[in-house]
Amino acid sequence: MTTNISPTSIVVEVLRDDNYDDWSACMKSYMLAHDLWDLIEPADHQEGDQEVDSQPIDHREVDSEPIDHREGDSKAWRKKNAAALHAIQVSCSPHILSTIRSIIPAKDAWDTLANSQQQHSPSHEVQSVESDLSESSQGSGAVSNEMNSTLQALYRYAHRGDWDATKDYLNQYPDAIKAKIEPYGETALHVAARAGNLKVVEELVNLMSKEDLEIKDDEGNTALSSAATVGITKMAECLVRKNQNLVTFVNELKRSPLDEACLSNNKDMARYLYNVTPVEFLRQDNGIHGSNFLQCAIGAQMLDIAYDFLHRYPNMTTTMDDADKWNALFALSKMPEIFPSGNRPGLWQQWIYSCIRLPPIDTPDQICCIYMPDQRLSGSENITLRVSSKLHGFAINLLTFLGIKKIYDLKKMHIYSNKIIRCMCEHISKLDYEKLLEANIHGAFQRAVKEGIVEFIIELIKVCPHLMTTGDDNIRNLFMSSIAYRHEKVFSLLYGLEASIATIVSLKDSSENTLLHLAAKLSPPSQLARISSAALQMQRERQWYKVSFLHLTFFFKKK
Template structure:
């Protein structure tokens, strides 16, 4: 006996799940008619289109008709393999194909809208799970199961269909669906437990959301998914303001509902940097809820608003609720003050503007950007306005748009925005420090002001440090987790602007320079250690990095006691020994970098010397045979030619000599401070002059030879400027960086103005606070 393998896909398009019975039964009937099996389902004599079976099924037990039993088994097998597992469980024990068919038909009628009994929740079929995220959704009853009525918990199909309609934004299909299953609008769909309103909101289908809101009650709008999100939370993440307005207009309490993390919609919008949504939700979220009703949410909102650089909103909220700056978030164990200390990019001390950008920055008036709205809006014209006024408004709008685009192209708009951020960050910091100054010592410790202070030191935030010290002078003598004070930490993290504050202390800050912290290291030991990789990466080339390390060591060495040079730490190393051991790899890299640069430039310089020396004896036009003088010796262009040739030859020779000096240097540590950088500056400068003079020599020779043919001379002269320009673009920034680093004013500001109280005043204030706590 042979066995025939039959695939369900060869019988029906989809296995029977519960929502596709009509399509399934039609396919099954066609298959059974083709296989001569339909007589076991519908006995002969009925019309082809009849849906109801009145006659009894064929008695397959009469006689020993082996052929009839085989056909019944084939029909029953075809039905069984075409059902989903949870449907198959209903007919597993049935041995008659006719009875199995009728049972499935009855199950379909029980799950129709007129049926009012609830079935047990069903599991999805294996085929369903392979269809993807949208086709693997199970149905789940709403919170009030008894009112679910029209939607069966067992039938996966209807809610799957509703999910797809809501995802695609097909309101007409949703409306038809809800007319059959009215309570489906509040049904929660697995695996995420979202309603159709959640799905439409996450897909950004505004029309569907508006229509569903009109159909749903106030309580139904507050249904949460498995993550605890209401539809408003989803809309806040998506960032469609009209969607949020529609939801809040019907249930204004939605703005106070937090998800499982827990975040209210306002916070979710901040996390997603949805500016327009944040402005709206901030206007409708009760300040009392953020300030008094739920301090955690207020602190969380302030942190995220600052993090998203929505500083105007953060400043407004901070004025209304100052204590939110120091209120600790019990979930994340931080507050807005600590988060602000990790954002150096919004403060002027982190700006790296070119000189012309700095000039534009200083010219922008501060008063003009103090408002929260930086857009100049033109009101829409009324119907009574004349045609001429409409034209004027349109032209003004276009001109304004052109001006904004021009400013953006020139980079002025970015500088304007940067200055506005700096103004708001300064106001936020001052407002926080005003609140900090009112805290007693216990509240000061609970707010972790010292932690935020030392975080600002690590990030080089000079403004933050100064304002905190003004509000709480005792913060200056606090130590971080490694036992390091303000200036020790600035040395370890290579924050030169913070270290320069040392020069603004009264009496030179003598009480800070002789401190030895836990590991037995002095300030000079910290300067002898290798810089953090993030700070080294800011400097071009290993040689310049080594130069910066030496500058740090020399600067700290100049302020400490001379006896510290011989002080041994716990590893039995003096500062100089520690510097040598920590920087030996950097010295090797610096030597390699210098030699590679010198070798490349030496080759270029040697080629220029060869060419320019030859050109001096093969002048254009040749020489007079009788006298040996050049033919064009009396021409002005010839004078330019010979002078430029000489300049190119001499400068390239000087350049080669400087690079040879670099190649033959001993590469001691001290050489990286001035000797090697000086040779590199001279070599690159002379090489630049030699290339420029070579181009001038070439152009002068062409002018002599072409004798006034400007249509040829001018394009060639313009082309000759290309290599000079490229050299400037590629090498000039490095040359400037080396020059400023070697002979510039330095990275430390020794002329820092006094900015802090004396040490005596600080100690008195600390003792006063300590006595209060006792």
């Protein structure tokens, strides 16, 4: 790693590619103080180079000097040169030092550094691009791919958010605004958006046409997709105002900016894009885009917009995506953490959880309405808005500190997950058996059993009772799997099936194991890993053995 802070007292920071002006000023002051600067800029040249250089040299006078006097001057020069060269060398970063390591005269080393640093300066980069762009503009007027090496300057300006340098660059070379820069084929707008530079993005959008905003990088992403990944909502608003069609672009992976916002867990960005994305886009192509979005929203635990969309279009429950051939029901079956059965809060957390009262969710059309402050409010109204916002922020911070907000959000998430699974099951109840097979309801059910999602299992059994007796790949039914995966809450459902207990307890899986065999086996590693020590793991196994084994023995005797 390159050292930034100088290990000496000569300069504040060692020489890098971006601090030559400051470094050279410090070095000059140091050399002047130590009487070394005349090696870099001789005193006679400082006073008047032309007059000194124009005077003829009398070789006879030089030859007539005593030999010992010239040897003394040479030794003194070598000593001063070594001191100046050493000062320069120890004040350079390692990769820059390698360029002057073999240079002996201090002046030559100084000049080499000055020339190399000027080549990295913004003015030199603009000058180097000028010739390439002017040659290209004389032809078709479009930016050619051969200029990508020189367009790296524009890449750096946009990446670090330097709008002044970007503007100067584009004023001289307007065609560069839509150039695709290596290595990822991004425009300056892509680069600024991905770096989160809102100011540069806003200014670039003002200079670009609608068609320019639709340029995709090598991965098929527009600048809006880059902004969605970063999560700056104002950036997305700026882009969408200029070109509404950006929200319907998909990349090579068939993901839209809305999907990217969900995958990046940018909730505010996802809510905004959900509001501005046309419904027709999410419903077209048999709902593939809508299915992708719904799965992404569920996976990111953005259940408010997932429920809103599912309530409008319940058929998206079983609509398969284009890549993995999954649907929203299967995505929900892999999310035990969003259901009450997947959480184990402490006693005091359970008490707070029970005390929290949330209003019922009856109006899905109003779930995702984004409140945008009206900038035309009067002064007093604006002051009231700011004060109330500050008080609200203080209250949120206090609740967060006390841990109450986390429990509040958890209960709210549980309410939404319950609404979602019921909405899905209502749609499933209207399907015939062939549609159920196509939607892979059985696979989603078995996954929920493996994860121990009791709420999911109960609601699905209500509309598809046959799932209770169907087996998985090992021919294990619901209760055999609940024992194998050690989900006592799922196993407890057995007590409500008095008429079927005798049949269930005598079934065997593909390895000829009954419920008793499975109860005697060791818990899966994923379950054991949840318990911290081996002693507690053993205690847990004994407890499970006592409860399950004794109850199963009772069932056999009853049979």
